[in-house]
Amino acid sequence: MDSNLNFIYGHLPYWLFIILMLSGLFIVVSRGNLIKKIVGLNIFQTSVFMFYISIGKMKGGTAPILLDKSANNSAVIYSNPLPHVLILTAIVVGIATTALGLALIIKIREEYDSVEEDDIQKMDQKDLKKYNKKNVLETNS
Amino acid sequence: MASEIKQGTLELVNHLPILQVIIPMLIAPILVVLNNKTLSWLLSFVGTLASLFISILLIQAVSDGSILTYYLGGWVPPIGIEYRIDAANAILLFLISIISAIVLIFSYSSLHAEIPEEKHTLFYACFLLCLTGLLGVVATADIFNVFVFLEISSLSTYVLVAQGSYLDRRALSASFNYLIMGTIGATFFVIGIGYIYMATGSLNMMDIAERVSQLGDNRTIQAGFAFIVVGMGLKLAMVPLHVWLPNAYTFAPTVVTCFLAATATKVALYVLIRFVFSVFNYEENFVSELFFLLLMPLAVIAMIAASVIAIFKQNLKKLLAYSSLAQIGYMLLGLSLMSQKGLSSSLVHMVNHGFTKAALFMSLGAFMFNTKNVYIKSLRGLGKSMPFTSGAFVIGGLSLIGVPGTAGFISKWLLLEAALETGYWLLAILIIVSSLFAVIYIWKIIEVLYFAESTETYSEVSVLTLMPIWILAFFCIFLGINTGLTVDVANMATEILFK
Numbered sequence: 001m002d003s004n005l006n007f008i009y010g011h012l013p014y015w016l017f018i019i020l021m022l023s024g025l026f027i028v029v030s031r032g033n034l035i036k037k038i039v040g041l042n043i044f045q046t047s048v049f050m051f052y053i054s055i056g057k058m059k060g061g062t063a064p065i066l067l068d069k070s071a072n073n074s075a076v077i078y079s080n081p082l083p084h085v086l087i088l089t090a091i092v093v094g095i096a097t098t099a100l101g102l103a104l105i106i107k108i109r110e111e112y113d114s115v116e117e118d119d120i121q122k123m124d125q126k127d128l129k130k131y132n133k134k135n136v137l138e139t140n141s
Numbered sequence: 142m143a144s145e146i147k148q149g150t151l152e153l154v155n156h157l158p159i160l161q162v163i164i165p166m167l168i169a170p171i172l173v174v175l176n177n178k179t180l181s182w183l184l185s186f187v188g189t190l191a192s193l194f195i196s197i198l199l200i201q202a203v204s205d206g207s208i209l210t211y212y213l214g215g216w217v218p219p220i221g222i223e224y225r226i227d228a229a230n231a232i233l234l235f236l237i238s239i240i241s242a243i244v245l246i247f248s249y250s251s252l253h254a255e256i257p258e259e260k261h262t263l264f265y266a267c268f269l270l271c272l273t274g275l276l277g278v279v280a281t282a283d284i285f286n287v288f289v290f291l292e293i294s295s296l297s298t299y300v301l302v303a304q305g306s307y308l309d310r311r312a313l314s315a316s317f318n319y320l321i322m323g324t325i326g327a328t329f330f331v332i333g334i335g336y337i338y339m340a341t342g343s344l345n346m347m348d349i350a351e352r353v354s355q356l357g358d359n360r361t362i363q364a365g366f367a368f369i370v371v372g373m374g375l376k377l378a379m380v381p382l383h384v385w386l387p388n389a390y391t392f393a394p395t396v397v398t399c400f401l402a403a404t405a406t407k408v409a410l411y412v413l414i415r416f417v418f419s420v421f422n423y424e425e426n427f428v429s430e431l432f433f434l435l436l437m438p439l440a441v442i443a444m445i446a447a448s449v450i451a452i453f454k455q456n457l458k459k460l461l462a463y464s465s466l467a468q469i470g471y472m473l474l475g476l477s478l479m480s481q482k483g484l485s486s487s488l489v490h491m492v493n494h495g496f497t498k499a500a501l502f503m504s505l506g507a508f509m510f511n512t513k514n515v516y517i518k519s520l521r522g523l524g525k526s527m528p529f530t531s532g533a534f535v536i537g538g539l540s541l542i543g544v545p546g547t548a549g550f551i552s553k554w555l556l557l558e559a560a561l562e563t564g565y566w567l568l569a570i571l572i573i574v575s576s577l578f579a580v581i582y583i584w585k586i587i588e589v590l591y592f593a594e595s596t597e598t599y600s601e602v603s604v605l606t607l608m609p610i611w612i613l614a615f616f617c618i619f620l621g622i623n624t625g626l627t628v629d630v631a632n633m634a635t636e637i638l639f640k
Contacts, residue, residue: 135267
């Protein structure tokens, strides 16, 4: 029992990572509102950031900054900075994705006057029936 | 045999791996600053021609089995980022850059029909960024760099797909769905990279391969592999994860559809191949079992089901998109056979199908400029009034079916050989069945083109539009007769990958 608790507590960041990841993924899949989908996607991505940051952390490790050049630093434990730097790149990618997603939503809202996936699908179905044999290029101009 | 190139010298050949990627990347912002429609076309065309030229030089340099490496900033791997060109990625670099050059010729005369003129500069900038991303994914040997380039190409792809909204608003939701699916795929891929880094502490492919082999049976590595397979499965439209593909291909502008259909999914498949062979050990149980038990059945389902769905589609762009799914099935099948022959058939099919599908989508685009429509009924009797476009379409269709003398025949034959060599008779039969379905849906179109009474007459499209179509059609035949460029290089690539 005690070892189980230790296992759960010792891997706390990973549990949080899994919970966040799954809830983010669930929101993306289950919600019909496009904005909520983007929010879910963000949570999903954030969980990965957390995962990367926690794998770089050492117990008792400090920030990887060389404090005193003359002193012998071999006793100091540093956290691994590489995952942190990697995740900076991933954060930038995440922001770009979010921005693009929101821009698309604005466009969708202008065209369909809705951000609900179901409404959009219904309108597409209607379009399909109405214009099936007609000119695709002319119908929109 | 592998000759290492000396680093740090100024000889041009040493810098080719990076030049390939950096030229389109540098041109893209220049276009935005210049903001001139014709000039931006010219500059991007020059950029893609430079990429094409470099990729031909690279393919010559590595076709004897040697490997070109480039250390970014002079940092020696595993600390620095390494670009590594061998036969496997040289062939893909060639495919991507030649398709982009041909597609740009086509876009000069056709883009104004689909996208308003004031957006052309931005369109070309996005196109070049997409090209940069695809070339970068293929050239790099650093797994995190793969992710970054993959996202560069994906983000610009979403924008390019959304450009179809000037004709049909459904392009917007298609692009949005692609964004959601693509980002989930990319994030899965990053999680996989995280697991690999956790277990090995390295990001360089060669270095990881060494460390993975020392680790032995490791759960973290296996989980990382699973995440990477799912992530790439989403990007390459493996069958249950393919939902984004038909709509994205259907509603994107013709230029974009041609480019994506010929390159994007292949690049994702290449990443999967690279990870299986150069990062993980393909002889490891968890790798081969996953391919045998999961990817092979999925590939077969894709081959059969997507072909059947394609038969019933009236929208020809959608028909070709579903046929793309089936073709991706062939490539996955070749890979999942886990034999040298299978892998080389998969690589050859990537190139051959790239040219074939681009030719088909492009001639369909040419039809569309006249008929303003992509439905099968609108093609009635066009074989007479647009003989050259229809001729190219027929050649592409024959290559898609795999008629002897065309490119498609070579790769399907190799795949059949590979399936028979491993003793899977059933697979060989299924490959033929799927090809027969392809005969049905291609014949359906050819029948309408040549044997239906035309209701309206159209004039043939301009020479400038016909030229890229016929270049692609020429390649469909050329690669079916002269296999030196594809099969030999692919065999060399498989030798390197299986080492």
